[in-house]
Amino acid sequence: MDLTLNPREHAPITLHGGTDRPPRREPAMPTILVIDDHELFRMGLCIVLNDARSEPAALLEADCLRAGMALYAERGAGIDLVVLDLNLPDGKGLYALETFRRAHPAARIVALTETVDAAVAEEARALGAEAVLHKACGADAFRELAVAARRPLAAAQDGWPGAMPPVSDCVSAQLRLTPRQVKILDLVLQGHPNQEIGAVTGLKTGTVKNHISWLLVVFGVPSRSRLISLFR
Numbered sequence: 001m002d003l004t005l006n007p008r009e010h011a012p013i014t015l016h017g018g019t020d021r022p023p024r025r026e027p028a029m030p031t032i033l034v035i036d037d038h039e040l041f042r043m044g045l046c047i048v049l050n051d052a053r054s055e056p057a058a059l060l061e062a063d064c065l066r067a068g069m070a071l072y073a074e075r076g077a078g079i080d081l082v083v084l085d086l087n088l089p090d091g092k093g094l095y096a097l098e099t100f101r102r103a104h105p106a107a108r109i110v111a112l113t114e115t116v117d118a119a120v121a122e123e124a125r126a127l128g129a130e131a132v133l134h135k136a137c138g139a140d141a142f143r144e145l146a147v148a149a150r151r152p153l154a155a156a157q158d159g160w161p162g163a164m165p166p167v168s169d170c171v172s173a174q175l176r177l178t179p180r181q182v183k184i185l186d187l188v189l190q191g192h193p194n195q196e197i198g199a200v201t202g203l204k205t206g207t208v209k210n211h212i213s214w215l216l217v218v219f220g221v222p223s224r225s226r227l228i229s230l231f232r
Helices: 039-049 065-078 094-103 118-126 139-149 153-157 167-175 179-189 194-201 205-219 224-230
Strands: 031-035 058-062 081-085 109-113 131-134
Touching: 031 039, 031 065, 031 139, 039 058, 039 139, 058 065, 065 081, 065 094, 081 094, 081 139, 094 109, 094 118, 109 118, 118 131, 131 139, 179 194, 179 205, 179 224, 194 205, 205 224
Parallel strands: 031 058, 031 081, 081 109, 109 131
Antiparallel strands: none
């Protein structure tokens, strides 16, 4: 699927006093390629990047790794940033990132993930991702994509405004979880029962249960199984 969205139009420039001064040139809008198989997520990201609080950007869409790579091969010179989901039907996990980077080593890539795994985030950076964003990070983090797309690669690697901390830190910042709650969440998502979580964290089983109950409230799910499925 390939769709280019036109950003909001700027008001025309009016010259005063009859001067021959040429109109001021607006900087070229960055182009961002979004590769994600969830149409609603792509639509939401398009809305966020083109609302009144965002830098204007032209967006291209692809719903699978193969389509995204083909689109980049066709228009790569005009694409400033690639937003790549790490859970595509034809590209699961870091395989998607490795495959894209192998075919297009010059591409600037931001990886998207639904899982809370700091190790995966670090591996993604090692493979060349400029940043790793959790899909629950919120609109403000995604608005920075258009700003980041304007910056050269060297500047992006040094204090890029869209760069996020490891995934667990991102979840902690957005959902106001404590480091201990983030650790418990990681262990729950790995499938550990309360007794094992207590042994790892040094907490009593009842305390672990209380923390998990709070996590269910934070994420708005009724059960442990629904919490786990939320991140898959």
